[in-house]
Amino acid sequence: MTQLDETKLNSFIGKMLGDLGGAFSVPTVRIGLRLGLFDALHRDGPVTSAGLAAASGGLSERYVREWALAQAANGYIDYDSGSGMFSLSPEQAMVFVNKDSPVYLEGAFDLVAAMIEGEPKVEHSFRTGGGVRWGDTAGCLFCATGAFFRPGYVNNIVQSWLPALQGVEDKLVSGAKVADVGCGVGFSTILMAEAYSNASFIGYDFHEPSIEEANRHARSHGVDDRVKFVAATAKDIKDTDFDLITSFDCLHDMGDPRGCAGHMSRILKKDGTWMIVEPIAGDRPADNMNPVGRLYYNASTMICVPTSLDQEVGEGLGAQAGEAKLSEVIRSGGFTHVRRAFTGPFNMVLEARA
Numbered sequence: 001m002t003q004l005d006e007t008k009l010n011s012f013i014g015k016m017l018g019d020l021g022g023a024f025s026v027p028t029v030r031i032g033l034r035l036g037l038f039d040a041l042h043r044d045g046p047v048t049s050a051g052l053a054a055a056s057g058g059l060s061e062r063y064v065r066e067w068a069l070a071q072a073a074n075g076y077i078d079y080d081s082g083s084g085m086f087s088l089s090p091e092q093a094m095v096f097v098n099k100d101s102p103v104y105l106e107g108a109f110d111l112v113a114a115m116i117e118g119e120p121k122v123e124h125s126f127r128t129g130g131g132v133r134w135g136d137t138a139g140c141l142f143c144a145t146g147a148f149f150r151p152g153y154v155n156n157i158v159q160s161w162l163p164a165l166q167g168v169e170d171k172l173v174s175g176a177k178v179a180d181v182g183c184g185v186g187f188s189t190i191l192m193a194e195a196y197s198n199a200s201f202i203g204y205d206f207h208e209p210s211i212e213e214a215n216r217h218a219r220s221h222g223v224d225d226r227v228k229f230v231a232a233t234a235k236d237i238k239d240t241d242f243d244l245i246t247s248f249d250c251l252h253d254m255g256d257p258r259g260c261a262g263h264m265s266r267i268l269k270k271d272g273t274w275m276i277v278e279p280i281a282g283d284r285p286a287d288n289m290n291p292v293g294r295l296y297y298n299a300s301t302m303i304c305v306p307t308s309l310d311q312e313v314g315e316g317l318g319a320q321a322g323e324a325k326l327s328e329v330i331r332s333g334g335f336t337h338v339r340r341a342f343t344g345p346f347n348m349v350l351e352a353r354a
């Protein structure tokens with residue numbers, strides 16, 4: 001029997017306390033975001049709990065006090081024990097207040113809640129080997145997923161990812177025809193449309209409620225004259241002759257990514273480009289034993305793999321497939337040129353050409 005190492009045990013317990021503290025914070029953070037408590041702290045702080053309750057629309061001071069102390073213990077807000085004042089630093093505001101910040105994380109907390117809601121269905125699939133249909137996992141998983149990815153898209157698609165592709169930006173400025181395959185609720189499509197007013201865009205997704213939400217977003221942003229959204233699987237897209245196809249954080253979720261790759265090669269123009277944005281990952285599991293890999297492996301267990309296994313073929317690439325595997329899948333569809341065009345802290349951008 002291996003002898004117990006007390007130092008290692010204590011270190012591991014300390015890690016678990018930190019992890020559980022983060023998990024316990026999910027419902028309180030979500031309440032604070034929905035009730036505007038972080039916004040009020042940013043706008044009116046430093047304030048006492050009574051001042052914060054008043055600034056948030058007359059909430060119960062006793063609840064607000066306990067909430068604020070919880071967030072101070074989390075390190076998510078600041079607390080001055082001498083004055084009893086709570087405040088929000090500029091760095092904390094980047095995470096909890098500034099919706100266009102690259103590290104705004106409201107969607108991440110909502111995604112955790114959606115994963116917990118979907119836990120019984122995923123556990124059942126562990127026993128059967130089947131999948132969980134995307135729209136059935138949780139009440140609004142698609143909303144949380146869209147909100148989770150939006151900050152990255154706002155800060156990268158136009159600024160970094162599209163310019164990294166060869167010759168694509170000039171086509172967009174001139175008036176390219178673009179398909180956004182796996183568009184979800186349309187954030188990525190609309191961001192591109194707002195940046196390139198001469199181009200036309202069609203967003204495709206197999207989840208009809210997402211498409212309905214995307215069309216509402218297009219109308220509210222005033223781009224519905226150049227943007228339309230269509231419910232269709234990647235292999236069922238009828239339109240052709242696209243200058244650019246984009247797929248943001250979705251190829252690994254598809255049941256038949258190879259079939260998707262083959263169809264993308266057929267509906268692109270001969271000189272067209274397919275941009276595939278995927279979660280950052282190394283090619284070996286050992287390369288992904290880090291904080292980002294931890295997030296993606298857990299999300300992949302609860303969302304990505306069950307979604308893929310529910311579909312035709314059910315390849316189940318997972319969110320940490322890695323560049324080598326993804327490139328092999330893309331090439332299997334007839335693309336001869338595949339390169340990594342951009343690398344960020346959370347994503348990699350692959351460029352595919354015929």
